[in-house]
Amino acid sequence: MEENDTDPTEQVPCTNDSGPEDHTQDHATLNYVGIEAVLDQMRRKAMKTGFEFNIMVVGQSGLGKSTLMNTLFKSKVSRKSCTPNYEEKIQKTVHLQSVSHVIEEKGVKMKLTVIDTPGFGDQIDNDNCWEPIVKYINEQYEKFLREELSINRKRRIPDTRVHCCVYFLPPTGHCLRPIDIEFLKRLGEIVSIVPVIAKADTLTIEERQEFRKKIQHDLQANEIRVYPQREYDEDAEDRILNDKIREKIPFAVVGTDREHQVNGNKVLGRKTKWGIIEVENVAHCEFTNFRDLLIRSHLQDLKDVTHNIHYETYRVRRLNDSNVNGLGLSSLSITTGENVL
Amino acid sequence: MTDQMMSHCPLTPHLGLDVAASLLLAVAQQKNLEGYVGFADLPNQVYRKSVKRGFEFTLMVVGESGLGKSTLINSLFLTDLYSSEYPGPSHRIKQTVQVEQSKVLIKEGGVQLLLTIVDTPGFGDAVDNSNCWQPVIDHIDSKFEDYLNAESRVNRRQMPDSRVHSCLYFIAPSGHGLKPLDIEFMKRLHEKVNIIPLIAKADTLTPEECQQFKKQIMREIQEHKIKIYEFPEVHDEEESKLAKKIKDRLPLAVVGSNTSVEVNGKRVRGRQYPWGIAEVENGEHCDFTILRDMLIRTHMQDLKDVTNNVHYENYRSRKLAAVTYNGVENDKNKSQLTKLDTVEGISPLAQMEEERREHVAKMKKMEMEMEQVFEMKVKEKIQKLKDSEAELQRRHEQMKKNLEAQHKELEEKRRQLEEDKANWETQRQLEQQKLDATRTLEKNKKKGKIF
Numbered sequence A: 001m002e003e004n005d006t007d008p009t010e011q012v013p014c015t016n017d018s019g020p021e022d023h024t025q026d027h028a029t030l031n032y033v034g035i036e037a038v039l040d041q042m043r044r045k046a047m048k049t050g051f052e053f054n055i056m057v058v059g060q061s062g063l064g065k066s067t068l069m070n071t072l073f074k075s076k077v078s079r080k081s082c083t084p085n086y087e088e089k090i091q092k093t094v095h096l097q098s099v100s101h102v103i104e105e106k107g108v109k110m111k112l113t114v115i116d117t118p119g120f121g122d123q124i125d126n127d128n129c130w131e132p133i134v135k136y137i138n139e140q141y142e143k144f145l146r147e148e149l150s151i152n153r154k155r156r157i158p159d160t161r162v163h164c165c166v167y168f169l170p171p172t173g174h175c176l177r178p179i180d181i182e183f184l185k186r187l188g189e190i191v192s193i194v195p196v197i198a199k200a201d202t203l204t205i206e207e208r209q210e211f212r213k214k215i216q217h218d219l220q221a222n223e224i225r226v227y228p229q230r231e232y233d234e235d236a237e238d239r240i241l242n243d244k245i246r247e248k249i250p251f252a253v254v255g256t257d258r259e260h261q262v263n264g265n266k267v268l269g270r271k272t273k274w275g276i277i278e279v280e281n282v283a284h285c286e287f288t289n290f291r292d293l294l295i296r297s298h299l300q301d302l303k304d305v306t307h308n309i310h311y312e313t314y315r316v317r318r319l320n321d322s323n324v325n326g327l328g329l330s331s332l333s334i335t336t337g338e339n340v341l
Numbered sequence B: 001m002t003d004q005m006m007s008h009c010p011l012t013p014h015l016g017l018d019v020a021a022s023l024l025l026a027v028a029q030q031k032n033l034e035g036y037v038g039f040a041d042l043p044n045q046v047y048r049k050s051v052k053r054g055f056e057f058t059l060m061v062v063g064e065s066g067l068g069k070s071t072l073i074n075s076l077f078l079t080d081l082y083s084s085e086y087p088g089p090s091h092r093i094k095q096t097v098q099v100e101q102s103k104v105l106i107k108e109g110g111v112q113l114l115l116t117i118v119d120t121p122g123f124g125d126a127v128d129n130s131n132c133w134q135p136v137i138d139h140i141d142s143k144f145e146d147y148l149n150a151e152s153r154v155n156r157r158q159m160p161d162s163r164v165h166s167c168l169y170f171i172a173p174s175g176h177g178l179k180p181l182d183i184e185f186m187k188r189l190h191e192k193v194n195i196i197p198l199i200a201k202a203d204t205l206t207p208e209e210c211q212q213f214k215k216q217i218m219r220e221i222q223e224h225k226i227k228i229y230e231f232p233e234v235h236d237e238e239e240s241k242l243a244k245k246i247k248d249r250l251p252l253a254v255v256g257s258n259t260s261v262e263v264n265g266k267r268v269r270g271r272q273y274p275w276g277i278a279e280v281e282n283g284e285h286c287d288f289t290i291l292r293d294m295l296i297r298t299h300m301q302d303l304k305d306v307t308n309n310v311h312y313e314n315y316r317s318r319k320l321a322a323v324t325y326n327g328v329e330n331d332k333n334k335s336q337l338t339k340l341d342t343v344e345g346i347s348p349l350a351q352m353e354e355e356r357r358e359h360v361a362k363m364k365k366m367e368m369e370m371e372q373v374f375e376m377k378v379k380e381k382i383q384k385l386k387d388s389e390a391e392l393q394r395r396h397e398q399m400k401k402n403l404e405a406q407h408k409e410l411e412e413k414r415r416q417l418e419e420d421k422a423n424w425e426t427q428r429q430l431e432q433q434k435l436d437a438t439r440t441l442e443k444n445k446k447k448g449k450i451f
Helices: A020-026 A037-049 A065-073 A131-149 A178-188 A205-221 A236-248 A287-297 A299-325 A328-336 B002-008 B016-028 B039-053 B069-077 B134-152 B180-189 B207-223 B237-248 B288-298 B300-323 B348-450
Strands: A051-058 A097-105 A108-116 A164-169 A193-197 A259-262 A265-272 A275-278 B055-062 B100-108 B111-119 B166-171 B195-199 B260-263 B266-273 B276-279
Touching (some): A051 A299, A065 A164, A065 A287, A131 A178, A131 A299, A164 A178, A193 A205, A193 A287, A259 A275, B288 B300, B300 B348
Parallel strands (some): A051 A164, B055 B166
Antiparallel strands (some): A097 A108, A259 A265, B260 B266, B266 B276
16 A cells, blocks of 8 residues: 555546535536536545556566566565565466555555566477466456356456556567567457567667567567557547557566666666666656556556457357357356347 | 705715716706707797688577677677678578578788687577577587598698687576576587677666676576586686686676767767666676687687587597497496596597407408418419420420331331341342352463463
8 A cells, every 4th residue: 555646547637626516506507417527426436446457467587577567556566575585486387476455546546466477488498388378367257257147246346357468578679579479469369468678778769769660560460459459449539649659669668666866856767887777767768658558548448448348259259159068157147037149 | 956856865975876867857847947048939939820820710609589699799809790781680580590600701910810600590589499409509519520520531731620619608688597498508518619608788787686697697507517618727816816807707798789989089889878878898887898808818719729628529539439339348448548527438448449459350351352362363373384284295295206206217217228238238249259250260261271
């Protein structure tokens, strides 16, 4: 649980900057109905119930995943900091570990779950190393589906679905590797992927541009859809915004949890013999863009995309299968009286 | 020295023989020269000869793509071996690991260096990297094999040395430790080539991270008993301090750059970041200068020697041992004479015996064959001679017969002649008698007349 000075996640534009009390004054005007007030109601509700956000980090060991998570949420949320006697060892198989925290800011509570994937891409033979991840994601969908279809379902179904998957690309400077392409292809269908260039302080600005261009080219060539997906842009405004973001993907990020003094200010940064890399300086790296995308502007959108698109796709597939195979799910659907596809 | 000798020889001074004997024995010890002989110039002679001949050096670079191998090679040798037109790894992703050689002849100060860089594109890039080290091992073995064959030839005047003298292995700067691929590769190649592990793209790491990373790597290398290239012991005090400094900084963290930037009015090779410039040749920024000095300025010859004396000999004994018949009793010959503890099976001495035996057997067989041929020829000759002898005999007899026939004829004729002679004699006698008779008559007649 931590508070800090950054802005809250929502950007609900209020026509009146003052609080809800002011609306009562407008009852006098004829054209005002009060639909606007629903936003406040939502806000209050949301503050009470809090948010859930599940983020998964995937990448080879040593790319700075845990550090980046810590930097992103400005607290020690990663697996590294949480398990006592943590030893850096390369796992033999990929297995997933999730750590949950509740962080609070200005009265808004968020249950953040970070799912880590140690062992991914570290072996000599990395065939099918993405399978445990695919399985996990589908399991979460399955859990949600079951809960949704049960007779006595809870009011608020605990949402453990993966809302966002951050994929770390090693800063080779050349192009996407076969393992990257394989993973992105398979997981682009079931979850929203945000690729980032890890440890971007390896690359100079020109190298970064080139690398980014090459990656974008490769992504297009392999028809990999990363978040924000073009097909789900709802209107022109969205499209413009998302296009801007799409130009910048993948973001070149640097993570750190140390602070140094620069020009009298305390900044988060990495100190090397030839200079200090400021994490929150836009000229140095794109961490701020990444954070804004993930938390400040598109958090809710990520959740919506996951719920409306990825989850629905899964649901349709699953229910189709169960109809064909006559599995137990069909019995559930009869009792709910719903007409299942 | 004389004190030692004095202690050995008896105190009686007139036994000068003892001293003389020990003096002779001590010839192998160091003697101080009384004048300038001139063999101090020997290194110069070697130097001049080598400079004329030129040097060869083969360097192999191994590592995943994108770790800056080509850039480092360019920085090391200050040439654009991998120019910007050279197809980068993005164009070179293939299914299997390739091994590519590029040669370049560099001249500096009158000394020629034929530098061969062996590159391994595709190493560690695929999804399944099992056996990606196999093409590398095959390449190294094939170079050893070529050298072995060249050495065994009859005419070996030009023997090019294309063996791989050193392998630079690039470790990705994860900051955690070695990857399973790194460990596997090094385990398989440390007996075949001098491995020098390097931390690539070291400007990713802060100095503390770098220290920790190095410690971790060295710990893992020792844990897995990987034999990386060891710097040789030097006797010089100052040099040994330097060598120790290098040892502490293993594995070397390097940064390479193709571009030069301006720093304090000087143009140096470096990488320009928004927050500063990482200089390649600055000892505080990275260990590039140490690597360059070690690889080129001080230890190049040692690398070649170790390759020749250790790795090549290992390969050679293993190869030759595998070729011979395995039934040889080799236990008694596993002797103190062989220093190679990595040889499995027969020691070279037994092998030589075996070879000799084989040779002798072959010789014997050849001898026997030749003898047989000889005998056959002799028989033929004898037969021929016999035939001609018989022929001669026949002729001889025939001639004898002829002679006898002629002899008989002559006898006949002689007899005839004798007969005729006898006849004539008798006739003559008759005639004579007749004549005598007539004569006496006549005489009587005459006598009678007177009367």
